[in-house]
Structures are given as C-alpha cells and as structure tokens.
Amino acid sequence: MADSAPRGDESGPARPGILMGRPFGIPVYVSPTWFVVAIVITVMFEPQVAEHVHRPLSYVVALAYAILLYASVLLHEIGHSVVARCFGLPVRAITLHILGGVSEIEQEPRTPGREFLVAAAGPLLSLVLGAAGYVTLVLVPLPAVAVLLIQALTIANLIVGVFNLLPGLPLDGGRIVRAAVWKLTGRQRTATVAAGWAGRVVAVAVLILGAVLSVSGDGGRWLTVIWAALVASFIWVGAGEAIRVARIRDRIPLLNARALARRAVRVPQSTPLAEAVRRAQEAGAGAIVVVGHDDDPLGIVSETAVIATPEHRRPWVDAASLTRTLDPGMILPADISGEDLVAAISRAPASEYLLVEPTGELYGVLAAEDISKTFARA
Incomplete structure (x- = not known):
C-alpha cells in the first residue's frame, strides 16, 4: 500500500x-x-x-x-x-x-x-x-x-x-479523483474534501469486504478480519487527515505575521529575569528580546523557560541565560504572510521568531504557539 x-x-x-x-x-x-x-x-x-x-x-x-x-x-x-x-x-x-x-x-x-x-x-x-x-x-x-x-x-x-x-484518499486513486474534481471545479480544496470523503467510503467497503471474506473463507478468518480492519483504519485516518489539512490550507492565506506579532520589550543582557518580566508586564508586551551594548537583538527569551522558572529564583537569573540565539532563519520580515510564512517557519523550526521592518527596526515577536492556535481552529 x-x-x-x-x-x-x-x-x-x-x-x-x-x-x-x-x-x-x-x-x-x-x-x-x-x-x-x-x-x-x-x-x-x-x-x-x-x-x-x-x-x-x-x-x-x-x-x-x-x-x-x-x-x-x-x-x-x-x-x-x-x-x-x-x-x-x-x-x-x-x-x-x-x-x-x-x-x-x-x-x-x-x-x-x-x-x-x-x-x-x-x-x-x-x-x-x-x-x-x-x-x-x-x-x-x-x-x-x-x-x-x-x-x-x-x-x-x-x-x-x-x-x-481505489478512488479515495490517501490512496493514489484518491489523488487521481482529486485531480479530476480539481480540473472540473477549479477548486483544489473542494477536490481534496471530495476525495477524502471517497476515501472514507472505500475504508468502510474494505472493512465490509473483509468481514464477508472471513465468513465465506475456510481458514484464517480472524487474520482476514484483522488485516481488513488495519487497512480500513489506515484509509479512514488518512482520508480524515486529508480533509483536515484542506481546512487548514484555507487559513494559510489569512496568516499574517504582523497581525499575529506580540509586542516586545528590549532588555540588556545582564537584566535579571524578574526585572525583565516586570518591564514586559508594565509595557503590556508579550515577549522579551535581549539586546547587546549596541542595542542589536541577541536573542528572544523563551516563554517556556520563563514559566518553568520559579518566581523566587527570577531575581537571581539573568534574562540572557534563558534566550535562544537568533539564527538567520529566526529573523523574518514583519510583512511576511501566507505560504511564504509557512515555508519560512518550516525551514527554521523555533518557538519564537523576531520580526523586523524593512529598515531593520524591531517590530515584535512571532510565537509559533500563536500560529498553531490559528490552525487549531480549522
């Protein structure tokens, strides 16, 4: 298969x-x-x-x-x-x-x-x-x-x-059905959903066929049922995933880094974590960026690391110790959106990304969690 x-x-x-x-x-x-x-x-x-x-x-x-x-x-x-x-x-x-x-x-x-x-x-x-x-x-x-x-x-x-x-996703025949419906309707999402539902019909048919063969067969009845159930579940899950992905893809054009960005506060490397959190809360910011002596961003403080640090230890922990160094792929233009945004985060997986204006000025921080929430509503 x-x-x-x-x-x-x-x-x-x-x-x-x-x-x-x-x-x-x-x-x-x-x-x-x-x-x-x-x-x-x-x-x-x-x-x-x-x-x-x-x-x-x-x-x-x-x-x-x-x-x-x-x-x-x-x-x-x-x-x-x-x-x-x-x-x-x-x-x-x-x-x-x-x-x-x-x-x-x-x-x-x-x-x-x-x-x-x-x-x-x-x-x-x-x-x-x-x-x-x-x-x-x-x-x-x-x-x-x-x-x-x-x-x-x-x-x-x-x-x-x-x-x-067989004419249903995730099988190759399902992709052929999708190509046909796509050609007729001009709509890829409609084609994917149609082929996905066809896949669910195929899954049920495989399960029924396995049950019929197990009744009419002379031996290996349980093996036939188990194998049919395994194949049917594979097709059913794959078809459902295809439908879900089609719904997610509808949201991709709506993704906009600028709209999803969190306001960021800048703090020097030696700033205690407690003070950095206080400044962020005071400014209504959702992210903390550590900067060097020339005010250039050095890294983004990990929100997960901040949450994991007990409050009584925060005054004794430098914010810089909880940052992830900014790799080139973690710095994105503030205006990036849609497929370009998805491609960028796929090339450089991270929990946070720094967004900059065309002038190089810091705009904010894009959290992968916020992107995931957008997709989760699909």
Missing part, C-alpha cells in the same frame, strides 16, 4: 526507521515494523517453497520473496518521487512500513494535470512490473522455484497497482 502525500521535514525529529540508501538522492528508510511483516510473509510463504526446496533453504527463498516484495513497493514509491522531481517538487524521503510505503513530497503539485501524473506513476509502475512478470512466465523457461517467486511477485504487483487505484 502506498501514498505520496506531503510529509514532515527530514531534518526534524529522528525517523522511526533505518536508512537503507539514497536512490536518485532520495533517502529510503525502513520502519522496524517491516521486519515483523517480513517474518510473517516468510512463515506464510515457506510451505509453498518447501514443495520445491528442502528446509532450511526454503526459509531463505521465502525471505527473499519478502525482500523482493518490498523492493516492488520501493519501485512504486520511486515512480511517484521521480515524476514529482520532474515537476520541481522536492522529495524528502521514502519510508517503507507495515502497510507498504510512502513518498514524502514537500509540496502539492500546482495543477490538476501534474497531480494526476504524480499519483498515477506509482500504480502504473506496479502494473508494468506485474505485466512484465506475466510475460516472463509465459515466454521464459524457468526452474520451479523461480516460477513460484515470479508468480507471487506478479500477483503482488498487480494487487498493489489495482488496490492503490
């Missing part, structure tokens, strides 16, 4: 996975959950292999199938990523996990046509791999074990390709 939605920054918190390589310069991570799935696949596939290969070599062949299966998923994701890069969309990483994989593309395609091509690339590649496997089986004489492996991989790629074309 795969999807290719925009994701978090690779430079953020440590990823829950092992870096396996960088094909086309794209970091590929394997989640620890993959090893659990690999063991399950190996155990389930081994009895078929054992009909052609003696144990314990049969387990090695079965494990090879599990690895090749996820290699197919990786190629599926590379299909998304390569096409995205052709349109100038940065790809942060590819992650393989228990349900397949995900391509972490930084930005949304700017047109429905590009959306369609990026979404369709993965399933198309999977279907091509499945077709290539079928042709190989028909035209090339192979040993029994090779036939077994290629048959399994052919079926798996065809299933992956067809499944991902």
Whole structure:
C-alpha cells in the first residue's frame, strides 16, 4: 500500500526507521515494523517453497520473496518521487512500513494535470512490473522455484497497482479523483474534501469486504478480519487527515505575521529575569528580546523557560541565560504572510521568531504557539 502525500521535514525529529540508501538522492528508510511483516510473509510463504526446496533453504527463498516484495513497493514509491522531481517538487524521503510505503513530497503539485501524473506513476509502475512478470512466465523457461517467486511477485504487483487505484484518499486513486474534481471545479480544496470523503467510503467497503471474506473463507478468518480492519483504519485516518489539512490550507492565506506579532520589550543582557518580566508586564508586551551594548537583538527569551522558572529564583537569573540565539532563519520580515510564512517557519523550526521592518527596526515577536492556535481552529 502506498501514498505520496506531503510529509514532515527530514531534518526534524529522528525517523522511526533505518536508512537503507539514497536512490536518485532520495533517502529510503525502513520502519522496524517491516521486519515483523517480513517474518510473517516468510512463515506464510515457506510451505509453498518447501514443495520445491528442502528446509532450511526454503526459509531463505521465502525471505527473499519478502525482500523482493518490498523492493516492488520501493519501485512504486520511486515512480511517484521521480515524476514529482520532474515537476520541481522536492522529495524528502521514502519510508517503507507495515502497510507498504510512502513518498514524502514537500509540496502539492500546482495543477490538476501534474497531480494526476504524480499519483498515477506509482500504480502504473506496479502494473508494468506485474505485466512484465506475466510475460516472463509465459515466454521464459524457468526452474520451479523461480516460477513460484515470479508468480507471487506478479500477483503482488498487480494487487498493489489495482488496490492503490481505489478512488479515495490517501490512496493514489484518491489523488487521481482529486485531480479530476480539481480540473472540473477549479477548486483544489473542494477536490481534496471530495476525495477524502471517497476515501472514507472505500475504508468502510474494505472493512465490509473483509468481514464477508472471513465468513465465506475456510481458514484464517480472524487474520482476514484483522488485516481488513488495519487497512480500513489506515484509509479512514488518512482520508480524515486529508480533509483536515484542506481546512487548514484555507487559513494559510489569512496568516499574517504582523497581525499575529506580540509586542516586545528590549532588555540588556545582564537584566535579571524578574526585572525583565516586570518591564514586559508594565509595557503590556508579550515577549522579551535581549539586546547587546549596541542595542542589536541577541536573542528572544523563551516563554517556556520563563514559566518553568520559579518566581523566587527570577531575581537571581539573568534574562540572557534563558534566550535562544537568533539564527538567520529566526529573523523574518514583519510583512511576511501566507505560504511564504509557512515555508519560512518550516525551514527554521523555533518557538519564537523576531520580526523586523524593512529598515531593520524591531517590530515584535512571532510565537509559533500563536500560529498553531490559528490552525487549531480549522
């Protein structure tokens, strides 16, 4: 299973996975959950292999199938990523996990046509791999074990390709639906919400299908139900997240750093924290900026650190000791807004940002918390 939605920054918190390589310069991570799935696949596939290969070599062949299966998923994701890069969309990483994989593309395609091509690339590649496997089986004489492996991989790629074309987010078919609705309506948000609700319908259908198969099947009924529930929950959550993100994106154009800024009071480096807080309260300011001898800003006092400092210790703590040094990315123009503001804070994550006028004069402080509150109302 795969999807290719925009994701978090690779430079953020440590990823829950092992870096396996960088094909086309794209970091590929394997989640620890993959090893659990690999063991399950190996155990389930081994009895078929054992009909052609003696144990314990049969387990090695079965494990090879599990690895090749996820290699197919990786190629599926590379299909998304390569096409995205052709349109100038940065790809942060590819992650393989228990349900397949995900391509972490930084930005949304700017047109429905590009959306369609990026979404369709993965399933198309999977279907091509499945077709290539079928042709190989028909035209090339192979040993029994090779036939077994290629048959399994052919079926798996065809299933992956067809499944991902189901018409609902977060699946690739959902992105194709979004591209179609976007093209018809000219409204990306409407398209996303429609594809998200379609995804919820698909999730319910998968759950019902799993229940029906479990009743009609001869064995593995509970495994069928559990797997169907797992897949359905993945689709349902992903669809809901897509709808929520669409609502959030509606608020992005309304973001304005100047409107969200907190008034800031300047204090020298040696100012006790108690005195700095008193000055801020007296001035009705919501932030404290530490300045040097030439009155240039050196850092912003962390609001979290101030709250964590007991009042009886504040007279003995310098405000400068609770500041974060101003990195270049933490200094933003006061007039920044919308997508530019979101991009700026994504490049340099911080709790506070210094806002300056075009003349270089300090305007105020922008707190990430205030931006989050704006999005939380979505």
